[in-house]
Amino acid sequence: MKDFLYDVIIIGGGPAGLSAGIYTARARLKSLLIESENFFSQLALTDRIENYPGFPEGVTGSSLLERFKRQAKDFGLEFSSSNVKGIKREENKWLIETEDRVYESLAIIIAVGVRPKRLGVKGETEFTGRGVSFCAICDGILFKDRDIVVVGGGDTAVEEAIFLSRFAKKIYLVHRRDSLRATKILQERLLSNERIEIIWDSVVEEICGKKGVEKIKVRNLKTKEEREIPCSGVFVSIGFIPNTEVFKGILGLDSEGYIITDENMKTNLEGVFSCGDCRLKPLRQIVTAVSDGAVAAVSTEKYIEELKSV
Ligand SMILES: Cc1cc2nc3c(=O)[nH]c(=O)nc-3n(C[C@H](O)[C@H](O)[C@H](O)COP(=O)(O)OP(=O)(O)OC[C@H]3O[C@@H](n4cnc5c(N)ncnc54)[C@H](O)[C@@H]3O)c2cc1C
Missing domain, CATH: 3.50.50.60 (FAD/NAD(P)-binding domain)
Incomplete structure (x- = not known):
């Protein structure tokens, strides 16, 4: 099979995307994380986190993000700062269009989060x-x-x-x-x-x-x-808006724009997974975002393994 540029491209650099990146990079998948400069991770907006396990004294959002990033980088996750404008299927790979270029990958993990109204x-x-x-x-x-x-x-x-x-x-x-x-x-x-x-x-x-x-x-x-x-x-508390506008018309979304996945974080599209706040689920917190990210990464790993063995 042709050696594509990336095995997996992760869209979103919050806890969900970074957790997915830690797992995919550690599994030796060639992984790139694209993070928008226009939207902030919700985590960057919070001063003090007291309910994330492992930090009994609390931790600031920015320092927790920095730790996630360092861990992912150490495993070989690559980073790019750009706004993803759309995704397109071409044969058995995905094209990810950003403001400055088009990337290619076998799989995509979408972790674009939400923004409060x-x-x-x-x-x-x-x-x-x-x-x-x-x-x-x-x-x-x-x-x-x-x-x-x-x-x-x-x-x-x-x-x-x-x-x-x-x-x-x-x-x-x-x-x-x-x-x-x-x-x-x-x-x-x-x-x-x-x-x-x-x-x-x-x-x-x-x-x-x-x-x-x-x-x-x-x-x-x-x-x-x-x-x-x-x-x-x-x-x-007047609601949230998922940052999924760019996937409308291609990805399965609910009426409010949340991405519909199964418990393995699979979407309706082959090779496209989603995790974190942008997907339809009952609790949107850091602990559930990182958990989703790990599940999405393992599902991606299995998908790529099967694809490469064909
Ligand atoms: C003020 C505040 C305080 C909070 N405090 C806590 C707390 O104490 N404990 C707790 O557990 N949870 C807390 N939360 C919730 C927590 O921050 C979220 O559940 C968590 O950040 C979700 O992670 P995520 O990775 O799904 O999304 P996010 O962290 O929101 O990350 C989304 C990422 O997607 C990127 N992105 C979006 N669109 C695009 C695009 N088109 N192209 C490229 N990149 C894109 C963004 O740049 C960002 O990097 C708080 C939230 C807020 C707003």
Whole structure:
């Protein structure tokens, strides 16, 4: 069989892609990881990780990423910084098109992650990591005995508000409608929680502060009335967007754009695997991303072994 440039190309340099890279490079597959400069790994956005096993004192996202990278490089994983624009099948190989060139490989592992939907209001970007958060499980504990705001009305927002009530003194749930979209059981738990107050029919207009968040301005969509809510944190929980737009039309995605895989991380396309937050699954955390990455790598290894033996 022709010796292609790469056995496997991994798209995405977060925990899922790097974990896959550690396994494929260690299995002596010629492996390249392509990472976009336009999107950050979600891990790079978090200051302190306390729930990743092996780091009892906690670790910063950037230092954990650096460790994953060093380990992968030491096993021979190659890196390229570019934005992948599309993939195309040609005979028994894949073409991966980036902004500056086209790569060839026998297999692909897609680990492009998600990005949180943003409110798009003044102060949101400025205070991200300094009071504005997109992950309650990750950052909730930092707001012990503080007043905080959760924005959203779906299952995730309600779950996050309930979860945050373990730490925070008072939680304001700002929701743009007069009823919640969350499931009934969650609504019941929310409504019976004395620490949570719902601000109905309202949207956040601005997040204000100096060094960190100090208050938000909200507007009632029915009465048009404006009010200020003093708070130290704002959890934006209005959903996520998988970074899978470039694979639309070729890869099997669900209605929200998440990649559909089986338990071996196989997609609907031959030789294409996916892992991490961008795939359809119940829990999006570092520990599940690295686990997916390992499974995707082993499935890839088996696929390539079979392909080369034909
Ligand atoms: C603020 C915050 C705090 C968090 N804290 C924790 C925590 O404490 N504990 C925990 O377990 N989890 C935490 N998480 C969740 C965790 O970060 C994610 O579950 C994890 O990063 C998912 O890994 P991933 O590799 O699937 O995706 P990501 O880490 O998001 O990586 C995706 C990669 O794909 C690349 N990419 C995207 N599109 C393209 C493209 N077209 N071409 C090339 N490359 C592309 C990006 O550049 C990036 O390298 C947190 C998330 C956030 C936002």
